[in-house]
Amino acid sequence: MxxxxxxxxxxxxxxxxxxxxxxxxxxxxxxxxxxxxxxxxxxxSPIDTYTNMFSDGFASSRGVTDTLALSTVLICTGIAAAFAFQMNIYNIGGEGQLYLGMIGGAWAGITLGDHLPSLIMVPLVLIFGALAGALWIFVPAFVRSRLGTSEIVSTLLLTYVASSLIDYVIYTPDSFFRNPNTSFPQGRLVSASAKLQSFGDTRLYPTIFVAIILAVVLYWVVKRTEFGYRINVIADSPKAAHYAGINAKRTTMSVMLISGALAGLGGAMLIVGPYGKIEPSIVNLGYGYAGIVIAALARNNLAAIVVSGILFAGLRVGGEKLQISTDxxxxxxxxxxxxxxxxxxxxxxxxxxxxxxxxxxxxxx
Amino acid sequence: MKMKHIKGFALAAVAAMTLAACGGSDDAASDTTAAAEAGADYSSLKVAVVYIGVPDDKGWTYQHEQGILSLESELGIEVKRVENVPEGDEAEAVMEELAAGGYNLIFATSFGYGTPMARVATKHPEGCFQWATGAKFLLTAEMGGEYATFGDIPANLGTYFGAAEEARYLSGIAAGKASPTGKLGYVAAFPIPEVIRGINAFTLGAQSVNPDATVQVSWTKTWFDPTIEKEASESLLDAGVDVLGMHQDTTAAGVAAEARGAKWVGYNSDVKEAAPAAWLTAPTWNWGPFYVQTAKAVAGGTCPSDEYYGSMADGMVTLASFGDSVDADTQALIAEKAAAIIDGSFAPFTGPVTDQDGNEVVAADVRPELLDLLGMSYFVKGVIGSPKG
Amino acid sequence: MNDTSHEVAQGSHHLGGVAPTALSAHNIVKRFPGVLANDNVDFDVRAGEVHTLLGENGAGKSTLAAILCGLYQPDSGYLLRNGKPMHLSSPRAGLQHGIAMVHQHFRLVDRFTVSENVILGSRDLGFRLNRKEINEQVAAVAESFGLPIDPNAVVGELSVGQRQRVEIVKALYQGAEILLLDEPTAVLVPAEVEKLFDNVHSMTKAGKSIVFISHKLGEVVEISDRVTVLRNGRVTGHVSGKGTTDTRELARLMVGRDIELNAQRATHPIGHEVLQIRNLSLSINEVEVLSDVSFNIHAGEMVGIAGVAGNGQRELADTIAGLISPASGSITISGAMTTDRGPIQAREVGLAYVPEDRLGMGLVPSMSILDNLLLTRDRKVIVDRTSIRPEASRLIDQFEIKANGPDHLARKLSGGNAQKVLLARELSGGRSATKLLVVCSPTRGLDVGAIETVRSLLNDARSAGQAILLISEDLDEVMSLADRILVLYRGAVVHETPGATASLSTVGAAMAGLLENGGV
Structure with a gap:
């Protein structure tokens, strides 16, 4: 029946x-x-729990700044994922590109020395981080755009390699990225001019503005520019792109490199922001993977990533602090x-x- | 998830200060006890502990939880636990929340909590902060930290850890006795001094009962990953070893050994039930006394700011119960050595010790300086593998 | 279930029984978001007759057919099978009542043999397959309805007509008494259509009922015993009796007004040479798809390419449009060599191209009409939508495109309106004024009204002096519009004839490959 x-x-x-x-x-x-x-x-009690979770994550002044601080890197990995996803390119290796961004940013921050002013040094560290992220996705981008090889597998596998690379640069005794004064596996600090000051007593860095502005600018690029137009055509129908003489290979390549650069930028923001050096524990934080969820929450809308990134960060911060405010x-x-x-x-x-x-x-x- | 307690020391000049601070564990213990007994009012005390994992992990965090439980029962107070806190920036948010919430004694149980804890300690001079497995000199600029000199490091920050190598030596005796072939294996997390020291102590213990014993090392580059640990264990067993030692946070090696009929020396906790037939023993931690003493000291108005280095003598380092296959003779032998370690008449690295290349690194009858032990970066003769990972 | 011993025809439109009513639908209502697809529709089919559902695209005939076979469930209304109520929850339930649908797009496994495909989905096969026995059964079913087919042939190697036959045999093998044929002639050449009609006759003779779904008036008149005409989801007419009605009357019922389908070949001057193709050859995956093709088109001339699908037409169009590089040969548009130069170069010298695949190649479905107009134009670095908006509105008016304005999404357009957008863009020029228009199957799938518009647009373009290459599988279209007809067979031009004097039988024979040595 x-x-x-x-x-x-x-x-x-x-x-x-x-x-x-x-x-x-x-x-x-x-x-x-x-x-x-x-x-x-x-x-x-649901009411107590929700009240506390909300105030810990969003409502208290410490909650707001802690949430925004965490959202800085999450917005970067979120737009990295969404930028590629909207063209049906599944860069799920933002995690690895983030690590490379840390490595690239740390390299610039150490090598370029102390004589440059912060105003030049910080952007350089961010740019090198972005370049390193782009470099890390170069091979997946190349084989995807030329041969159509699945970027899902290649970007994911490279994340494991990137994770080993972080271990390598930190645990190898004579590594450039390791503090030479101790046999202890400590990252080497970048020069002081490569570090930003956080706002007042908070853990929030000016990089939050870079992340938000980038999200809005990319949203505009996709909506208003020829490059964005091409992305939209390819995303919906590669045949129409071919018909219209749009070079899908080049656009795919560009989109993937930008996606990798954005994730890398997130890593470099951790260098100029809270860490100042490569932290091996980055491989446990999952900021890159979180970007995938954040992109999905925002339905790949780049401007909406700002909201979903902050929401995600708030839930994470609120969830952690929930243990303190309640039992x-x-x-x-x-x-x-x-x-x-x-x-x-x-x-x-x-x-x-x-x-x-x-x-x-x-x-x- | 679990990046944690990394330990090692530099041989830099700054270390001299550290050594002075490390001092004898007896001093620290007696100081705090005296302070606590003076006034037994704990109402002003608000204690919190930040865990890298969860208390029921049967490993690192579980052992700390046992210590926290004994602190709670002995002082009759409640301790706030914050679990699964990732290392790095987010940990700072959690500790700031605790300090701002009036917690005036905070324990953090992982190495990666150092920088965030120091930052919070600077902002909250009214609180007392204790960093497990840490070393304060690593917070100086020279070592890649944020403080210009050692003196700038907040005085309300202390560290605590212990000489696991003593128990590792003893567990090596059990392993050497249990191995018919003399071929032992060791599943190890990261190539850092703490782990290297443990492998060497284990090897020397095994060689004390079987001079030809070898220890083959497999690096996992993870503290906590049952799959990788299992694979590493199986590759060692495939290579013919019949006893596994380990420096990991899961019991995967034990399960792998049990399945192959091999023997196993665990770590952190007494978890014989995970692999009853394979179980020999394990070096374990007993954090309770330290937690109790520290809490009493803080209640008495003193925040210990030294670097506490515990041992078998003060009970921070212990050996777990023996497995059924460890015979009475072996147990007696281990008990004898343990007594010698505790009364100071024996130390695991007493010379002569030679490294893998046959160079004498510790001369006959010499006991190495603590600093030399803590910065150890070579493998002793008989270890198969590279100390560089 | 298939009890035909008594008839209970309670339908309000009972027409007096020549044969008992096998299946009837009463007061069927089916809504889709924003559309009333069937609005109180009645329909019935008797044993042994062909009852046609005629209507434009979107008239609701496919929806009704889907309800009759159990694919959709009506929002209200009911079905009677031999006078008894039935509820069809799925096509499988439909099959249990002896009702089967032969879809326009075949649902066959290419790698399987005919009999493997036929038995696929049959439930009571038992554990082991007795191949020999099944082959015999399949052959017997096919034979008895005059549908000869080799049970061991691999489906992937069969012609389109043969595959359709496999679908029909499959339905019969599964015990279908009522067959719904959805636009069955759309994929066939004239000779195959004739064969299909023979098969239909032998099936009706054996007492099967056929529901024939079509919008092609000529064949409807030829095959149907009765015709039900749908428009906008409502029944607009029931016509019965073969040949008792003319196509003009049916067209009026379909469209709701009088229409003229056979656009006249206008008399017009033929100008200078616009397209010149010399010795064009092309191989894809080592298979030769174009073989030494040469022809030219002049300003004001329309050249039609006839051929059965898959004989190189699409590749020829793509090659001229610069989307494919030929192995050898040359293409010259307005005196400029465009071989191998890509689509943008070709457009800069006056090419416009309406591909067969409208939504997905010619138009980007998720984009607005406005953005789609930009697809083949120069867009600048920051896309300037403001300045093109007035033109978009003007084109929407001029081409009578039913849309809410320039921001209407392409995917929400009907087939006819999508085609109009495509033509509007391509005829209005982009990177340069249009001199050569390549159009593929411009009216396929369109309703009668839209076909009329599209054909007159093509005529207007020709009159305006554009050179037109018309590639179509609809032979009638090519015959009635083109000034000159070329037949492509296996990538080669096998026949050329002036449109005015072209003979259907000769062109048909050329399309079937029977004229390989004749013609040109």
């Missing part, structure tokens, strides 16, 4: 505009509702983060389909 109901998914011709805006909001609310059931079932174990915080992300991504289904439950008339044959 089958239930006399069916769930019908009717594809929407075009998602209504208001739904596009509404779905993420409803998704977050749904996630909070789901989380509340979970919290109640495990004996925690909620870290697992609950992580679970809530996961639920919000999952619902936000799953909300896509509601945007694309009209979902109805219908009664099926009994069949008498």
């Amino acid at each position: 089958r239930l006399p109901i069916r769930v019908v998914f009717d594809q929407r011709g075009e998602a209504p505009k208001r739904l596009t805006a509404l779905v993420p909001i409803v998704s977050v609310l749904a996630a909070l509702f789901f989380g509340a059931i979970f919290l109640l079932a495990t004996g925690y 909620t174990p870290i697992h609950i915080g992580v679970m809530l983060q996961g639920a919000i992300l999952l619902f936000a991504l799953g909300g896509e289904a509601f945007r694309r389909y009209k979902i109805r439950v219908v009664l099926v008339r009994a069949v008498t044959t």
Whole structure:
């Protein structure tokens, strides 16, 4: 005996505009509702938990600056991922390109010495980080654009190599990137002029503005420029690009190199910002992988990455601090983060389909 | 997830200060005890601990949790635990939140918490900060840190760690006795002095009962990755070793040894149940006494700012229970050596010690300086593999 | 289930039984977002007859067919099979009631043999396959309906007509009593169409019912016992009896107004040479697709290329448009050599190209009409959309494109309107004034009204002195429009004839490869 109901998914011709805006909001609310059931079932107060999570991540002054500080690198890896994704190029190696950005930035920060003023030195470190990130994606970009080889596999594999490279430059005894004065595996500090000052008492660095401006500029590039036009044509239909004489190989190459550079820039921002040296623990933080989720949350909209990056950072900061403000174990915080992300991504289904439950008339044959 | 307790020392001039601060563990213990007994009011004390992992990992964090539990029961206070805190910048946010929230004694259980903890300690002179596995001189500019001189490092920051090599030597005896072939293996995380020192101590212990014993090293470049650790273990077993030692945070090596009928020396915790047949013993940590003493000192108004280096003598370093296959004779032999280590009549690296190339690195009957031990970057004779990773 | 012993035809439009009603649909309503695809539609088919569903694209005939075979479920209304109500939850349920659909795009596995494809999806096969027995069964089914086919042939090696036959045999083998043929002639050459119609007759003779779905008036009149005409989701007419109605009447029912389909070849002067092709050869994956092709086109002249799909037409167009580099030979447009120079170079000397694949090649589906107009133009570094907007609006008006304005997305356009956008762009010139227009299958899939517009646009362009290369699989179109006809067979021009005096049988024979030595 089958239930006399069916769930019908009717594809929407075009998602209504208001739904596009509404779905993420409803998704977050749904996630909070789901989380509340979970919290109640495990004996925690949903209201206390949410209040604290929100104030730890977004509302208190320390929460805001901590969240923005973390979002700086996440916005970079987010736009790195989204910039490639919107052309259906899946650079999932932002993590590795981020490591290379750290290495490239550290190299510039150490080598270019102390005689340059900060105003020149900091941009140079950022540029070298971006170049290193681009360099790291060069081979995947080349084989993807020329031979069509899947960038998913190549960029991911190179992330493992990049992770080993971080270990190598830090744990090899005579490594250039290692402090020469100790047998201890410590990164070598960049020159003082390559380091930025954080704002006042906070951990927030001016690089946040670079990240936000970049996101907005790239959004504009995609919407308004010839380069963006080409990206949109190739993304939707490579055949149309070929028809119109658009060089897809070159555009693919450019997009991938820019994507890698953006992730690399994120790594270099960690050098001029909080670290000042290569931190081997970077390989445990997953900032590059987080960029993929952030891009998905923003539906690859480059300007929206600013919002989704800050949201993601706030959830992470709030989740960590939740253990302090309440006695909620870290697992609950992580679970809530996961639920919000999952619902936000799953909300896509509601945007694309009209979902109805219908009664099926009994069949008498 | 778990990058942690890395330990090593430089042979630089700055280290002299460190050595002075390291001093004898007995001094530190008696000081704090005296302070605590003077006034037993702990109401002003708010203690927090920052964990790199989770307390039920049956490894590094689990051992710290045991210490924290004993602190709680002995002082009748509650300790705030913050778990799974990534090293680096985000840890600073967490510790800042703690310090601003009135926690005046904060323990951080991983090496990568050093810089963030020092920054928070600078901003919160009212708090007391204790950095496990750390070394304060690494915070100086010369070593790549943020403080111009050693004197600039905040005085409300202390470090704590211990001489695991003593227990590693003893576990090496059990391993040497358990190996018919004399071919031992060692699954090791990173090529840093702490790990190298442990491998050497383990090797010397094994050679004390089987002079021909060799120890083959496999580097995993990870502290915590069951898959990689398992693969490294299996490749060692494939190469013919019959006992595995390790410097890792999971029991993967033990499980691999158990499956092949080999023996296993664990680390961190007494987890015989993970591989009952393979289990010989393990060097473990007992952080409780240190945590209790430190908390009492802070309650008494003193923040220990020294670099505490514990040992078997003060109980910070211990050996876990023996497996069923360790016979009474071996146990007696190990107990005898342990007693000698504790009373100071024996030390694992007493000469003559030769390195892999046959050079004498410690002359006969000489005990190396602590600094020499802490900066150790060579393998002793009998170790197969490179200390450079 | 297939009990035909009693008929309960309760439909309001009961026409008096020559044969019992096998399947009927009553008051069918089906909505899609923004579209009422079927609005209270009634339809029935009797045993042994051909009942045609006629309508323009988007009239709702495919939706109705999908409901009849169980692919869609109606929002309201009901189906009767031999007078009994039934609910079809899936095509498999449809099959259990003896109803099967032969889709326009075949659903066959190329690497399997005919009989493997035929038995694919049959449930009661048992564990082991007795190949010999199945081959015999398949051959027997095919034979009995006059559909001879080798059960051991690999489907990938069959012609389009043969593959269609496999689809039909498959439906019959699965016990279909009612076959829905969705635009079955769209992919066939004239000779194959005739064969298909023979097969249809032998099936109806055996008592099968055929629901024939088409928008081609000529063949509808030829094959149908009854015709139901749909427009905008509603039934606009029931016509019964073979030959009792003329195409003009059906067209009026379809479109809602009188139309003229056979655009006249206008008398016009032929000018100077615009396109010159010399000894063009091309191989793709070591297969020769163009072989020593030479011809030219003059200003004000329309040259038609006839041929069965896959004989090099598409590659010829792509090569002229600069998308493919030929192995040898030369292409000259307006006196400028464009061989191997890429599409932009070709456009700069006056090429315009309307590819067969409209949405996805000629137009970018997710882009607006405005952005699509920019596709073949010079766009500057920062795309200037403001200055082209008035032109976009003007073209929308001029070409009578049904859209909400320049920002209307291409993918939301109907097939006919998409084609108009494409023509609007290509005829209005981009990098230079259009001198040579290459068009592929310009009216394929369009409704009658749109076909009329597109053909007159092409005539206007010719009158304006543009040289036109018309490549189409619709032979009628080529015959009625082109000044000169070339037949491509296996990449070579095998026949050339003036359009005015072209004979259908000779051109048809050339297309089938029976004239390889004749012609040119």
